[in-house]
Amino acid sequence: METPQVHNFGAGPCILPKSVMEQAASAVINWNQSGLSILEVSHRSPEFESVVLKTQLLVRELLKVPDDYSVLFLQGGASTQFSMIPQSFLKTKGAYLDTGYFAQKAIKEARFYGDVQIVASSRDRDYTYVPDCDNIHYDADYIHTTSNNTIEGTEIFNFPKLGIPHFCDMSSDIFSRPVNVRDFDLIYAGAQKNMGPAGMTMIIVRNALLKTVDKTLPSMSDYRVFRDNNSLYNTPPVFSIYVSMLNLIWLKDKGGVEGVEQLNIRKANTLYAEIDRNTLFYGLANVAHRSRMNVTFKMKDPSLEREFLDFAAERGVVGIKGYRTVGGFRVSLYNALPLNSVNILVAAMRDFEGLKYSSSIISNTEKELNKAELYA
Incomplete structure (x- = not known):
């Protein structure tokens, strides 16, 4: 029996290109004709060290990472960065932009290490917008922002220009659009949204920033240790790094982040247009x-x-149920999702509207007929 096509709009782990999945599946059995699975290859082998290097070079090329930044691959997910950042860089006060659930989690962890200042928040309107923080005075060691709010459906398109180090959680929109890396001192992103499978977190950090760390830290919490060991201080997430490499090669072949950004804009515009047109639905986030x-x-x-x-x-559309604290629907349009999947979802929304509209007409007609019979 043929497997029906599924259109995966899940928020994470991400949808991956079919070609990447096929290459990864083959490598699980026999990687590069070595007779070994990628799951059992030594992370100290020259062959895997070349995978790490190639993945770093792809990150640098796709995001135009300057030479004075390091690219690291760590475990623990982006959530571990919520504590690693203040461990290293919070001396007196950390400034945080509160734009939703994951920003709140970062704030909570930072408070274990020092004073935290919430410089602006969109909590007053259920995080449906991104607050302006350009004109706020910052007396802090750094500012932390979240570029895309996965649960609330908002995204920062104009980052604040500040005179203090800027750290940004880009977990859910990394590689979906160009960014000027020099506008940030540290970028981090869990791989499982747009880069690869869960298990690895990418860090892009300015080397000069690491020189400012004057604390004695546990090795597994010290960015300098991972930099000095080329992300191989301990056994790394081998499979996640390897699949991320395959996915970044795919992305490069698709025109890089500049090319995929245009597709992502088309996908988003197509869906938002239907939400705004359809009489049954309404969007939650501020349009801007x-x-x-x-x-x-x-x-x-x-x-x-x-x-x-x-x-x-019934039409193969899965993963659209909203987060439990928000409800409704959440549709994720990560890089590997084709435009055709969005069109299938839009068609389902239109068909459902037509079905409900027809049912309403029939119901009202029956009421009128019953009323006419009553007074006949």
Whole structure:
């Protein structure tokens, strides 16, 4: 029996290109005709060291990373960075932009290490917008921002220009658009959104920043240790790094981040246009701050949400249920998701609208007929 096509809009782990999955599957059995699985190859072998180097070079090429920055691959997910950053760099005060769930988690962890100043927050409107923080005075060691808010569906398109080190969590929109790396002192991103499978976190850090660290730190919490050991201080997430390499090669062949950005804009515009047109749905995020990666919306009649989820699932559309604290729907449009999948979802939304509109007409007609019979 042929497997039905599935359109994966899940927020993470990410959708990966079919060609990448096929190469990775082959490598699990026999990597590079070595007779070994990529899952069992030594991370100290020259062959795997070349994988690490190639992945670093691809990151540098695709994001135009300057030579005075290091590219590191760590374990622990982006959540570990919530504590590693203040461990290393918080001396008196850390400034944080509060734009949603993951920004709040970063704030919570930083408070274990010192004073935290929330310089601006969009909590007053359920994190449906990105607050302006350009005109705020910063008396802090650094500012921390979250470029894309996966749960709330907002994205920063104009980063604040500040006179202090800028650290940014780019977990859910890394490689989806060009960024000027020099605008940041440290960028971190969990791989499982746009880069590869879960298990690895990419760090891009200015080397001059690492020279300012004057603390004695545990080795596994010290960026300098991973830099000096080329991310191989301990056993790294071998498979995650390898698949990320394959995925970045795929991305390069698609025109890099500049090329995929245009596709991502088309996907997002197509879906937002239908949300705004359709009489059953409405968007949650402020229009100016709508994320291209994670689209959040609800139904005007919440009682229809379960029915629409089932309706969409019958058409192969999966992973669109909203986060538990927000509800409604969340549609993730990561790099590997084709435009055709968005078109399938839009068609389902239109068909469901037509179905409900027709049902409403029939119901109203029956009421009118019953009323006419009553007074006949």
